[in-house]
Amino acid sequence: MALWILNGKLWDESAGSLATKHIQVGDGVIQAIVDGEGGLPETAGHDTVDAAGKLVSAGFIDMHVHLREPGFEYKEDIASGTRSAAKGGFTTIACMPNTRPVADTPDTIRYILDKAAAEGVVKVLPYAAITKNELGRELTDFAALKEAGAIGYTDDGVGVQNAQMMKDAMKLAKSLGMPVIAHCEDDSLVKGAWASEGKFAQKHGLKGIPNESEAIHVGRDILLSEATGVHYHVCHVSTEQSVRLIRMAKQIGINVTAEVCPHHLILSDEDIPGFDANWKMNPPLRTPRDVQAVIEGLEDGTLDMVVTDHAPHSAEEKARGVDLAPFGIVGFETAFPLLYTKFVRTGKWTLGFLLKRMTEDPARVFGLAQGSIAVGKPADLTIVDLEGEREVKPETFLSKGTNTPFGGWKLYGWPVFTVVNGNVVWSE
Ligand SMILES: NC(=O)N[C@@H](CC(=O)O)C(=O)O
Ligand SMILES: [Zn+2]
Ligand SMILES: [Zn+2]
Numbered sequence: 001m002a003l004w005i006l007n008g009k010l011w012d013e014s015a016g017s018l019a020t021k022h023i024q025v026g027d028g029v030i031q032a033i034v035d036g037e038g039g040l041p042e043t044a045g046h047d048t049v050d051a052a053g054k055l056v057s058a059g060f061i062d063m064h065v066h067l068r069e070p071g072f073e074y075k076e077d078i079a080s081g082t083r084s085a086a087k088g089g090f091t092t093i094a095c096m097p098n099t100r101p102v103a104d105t106p107d108t109i110r111y112i113l114d115k116a117a118a119e120g121v122v123k124v125l126p127y128a129a130i131t132k133n134e135l136g137r138e139l140t141d142f143a144a145l146k147e148a149g150a151i152g153y154t155d156d157g158v159g160v161q162n163a164q165m166m167k168d169a170m171k172l173a174k175s176l177g178m179p180v181i182a183h184c185e186d187d188s189l190v191k192g193a194w195a196s197e198g199k200f201a202q203k204h205g206l207k208g209i210p211n212e213s214e215a216i217h218v219g220r221d222i223l224l225s226e227a228t229g230v231h232y233h234v235c236h237v238s239t240e241q242s243v244r245l246i247r248m249a250k251q252i253g254i255n256v257t258a259e260v261c262p263h264h265l266i267l268s269d270e271d272i273p274g275f276d277a278n279w280k281m282n283p284p285l286r287t288p289r290d291v292q293a294v295i296e297g298l299e300d301g302t303l304d305m306v307v308t309d310h311a312p313h314s315a316e317e318k319a320r321g322v323d324l325a326p327f328g329i330v331g332f333e334t335a336f337p338l339l340y341t342k343f344v345r346t347g348k349w350t351l352g353f354l355l356k357r358m359t360e361d362p363a364r365v366f367g368l369a370q371g372s373i374a375v376g377k378p379a380d381l382t383i384v385d386l387e388g389e390r391e392v393k394p395e396t397f398l399s400k401g402t403n404t405p406f407g408g409w410k411l412y413g414w415p416v417f418t419v420v421n422g423n424v425v426w427s428e
Contacts, residue, residue: 002026003422004048007036008056008383010373011352018351023056025379028421033375049417049424051383057355058373059091059122059380059418060336061362064156064181064235064259064307066328067093067124070111071100076312076400078112081332082120084310084399086426088332089415091380092123092370093310097134098157104129104140106148113149121425122418123370123380127181130155130169136162142172151366154181156235159217161187166221170228179231179366184217184242185282194322196284198269209284215241222249225256233365234258236309238283240293247302257365259307260294262338263329267291267405277318277325279405281311298357299349305362306354308335312401330401334392336384338406340413383417390414 003025009018010033020036024046034041062085068076076084085093095112097103103112109126116124128150132138134157142153153173160166160182173180190213195201197208218234222245225232234246237258249256263281268288272279279285297303311328318325336358343349363371370378392409394402418426 002031002046003419004041004043004046005051005056005381005383006040006043006048008051008054010056011355013352016350016352018055021056023373023381025381025419025422028379030373030375030377030379033373051417053387054416055351055384055386056373057089057382057384058359058371059382059420060089060358061092061368061371062090062308062310062332063094063305063362063366065093065095065310065332066098066312067095068099068312069115070108074314074400078115078124079119080398080400081310081312082116082122082124083426084332084397085122086418086420087398087415088334089336089382089384089418090122090332091382091418091420092125092368094125094127094151096154096156097127097129102129102133103127104132104134106141106144109145109148109150122420125151127152127154127156129153130160130180131165134158136160136165139165139169139172142176142178146176146178152179152181152233154183154235156181156183159183159185159187163220163224167224167228170224170230170232174228174230179233181233181235182217182221183235184214184221186213186216189213189216194280194284194327195272196269196286198287200269200272211239211241211286211290214239214283215245218242218245222246222254222256226254229255232256236261236264236283236307237294237297237303238264238286238290240290243293243297243302247297250302257304258302259305260298260303261307261309262331262335263405264294265291265298266338266342275322277320277322278329278403280322280325280327281329282327304365306335306339306357308332310399312399313403315402318403329403329405330397330399332399333397334404334406334411336415337411337413338409340386341411345412379419379422381419382415385414385416386412388412388414
């Protein structure tokens with residue numbers, strides 16, 4: 001039996017507008033795409049869903065998320081995290097290895113993949129750690145981790161402090177045809193601060209996190225990527241300086257790609273209302289000038305994709321006060337509505353541009369088969385209501401985490417129906 005998604009609006013890049021189509025999915029793939037002008041197709045004997053008036057997109061792809069399993073199931077687990085992703089319209093997510101234990105052995109990678117197959121509802125691609133326990137002292141077994149199913153190496157949560165360690169990692173990754181994904185942060189430039197060096201820190205007499213703590217690693221790693229030829233991918237870019245370095249590196253053909261988070265595109269340090277840990281994340285919210293630079297970076301392709309860096313923490317942890325609370329905010333269930341409302345409804349971006357940065361571009365960069373709507377492609381689809389305005393209510397999230405600065409925001413562009421491999425995994 002197939003599933004027909006009828007009357008949906010698909011983005012037509014050549015026309016630069018939406019066009020009504022009917023889509024048939026079955027056996028895990030897209031089987032037919034029929035023009036909406038010619039009336040309804042024959043659907044007898046098949047399931048149907050009416051997507052009239054709604055957007056149908058390839059399922060969103062999020063290459064930077066924290067599912068917290070194994071070890072931190074009180075923050076999130078694979079069952080809750082993948083449901084939260086599905087509700088946000090994401091059908092493929094790549095999870096970070098800063099779990100307990102850290103995903104630094106083939107056993108842990110296999111554990112994550114097995115759990116995702118048994119309890120997850122979207123596609124889960126695990127990253128493995130660069131160094132054992134993410135301590136920066138000893139490389140993990142890259143070949144064995146690849147064999148177990150890891151899709152790249154990263155010590156996300158911390159920067160790799162030692163340049164020789166990073167270079168060795170890149171050489172090894174290159175020899176295996178695998179990417180290195182970097183959380184860029186030089187510890188010698190960050191000491192006990194949680195806000196960036198900007199007006200908020202000044203106003204409150206706080207020590208700030210300087211932009212260079214990120215950009216120094218970006219610059220260093222670009223040079224190491226040039227030296228080793230590895231595919232180097234920069235996590236959660238937040239500063240003007242990093243954008244500038246990545247733009248230069250791309251211009252001379254260095255194999256670098258990068259991602260940016262919705263919160264760094266929408267919020268600056270000047271929006272922080274006070275000492276509230278829901279505004280504490282790493283990298284921190286930067287200055288309005290940095291926000292402008294990452295927007296321009298995404299627009300000109302210096303930054304390849306949007307990721308959420310979905311980072312759930314418990315309410316108890318976030319209530320400890322800003323100094324003691326962990327860094328991170330949840331992202332799945334607000335990402336698309338935020339970007340759609342802020343950039344597409346305002347006319348700054350086309351809908352096609354935003355969709356590309358959340359589907360085709362991550363698929364291109366990481367060599368994934370999904371990410372576009374075409375016959376024969378995996379049937380990973382998202383239906384989105386572009387018209388109804390709703391308020392962000394963290395207490396209704398499917399994530400265990402409610403740690404978001406966006407509670408109470410009124411947004412458009414809510415995903416209402418999500419399909420993975422032709423199976424409905426979330427529906428309102
Ligand atoms: N982004 C965050 O603020 N936190 C992440 C770690 C990370 O992405 O660096 C987390 O694991 O909580
Ligand atoms: Zn990080
Ligand atoms: Zn992260």
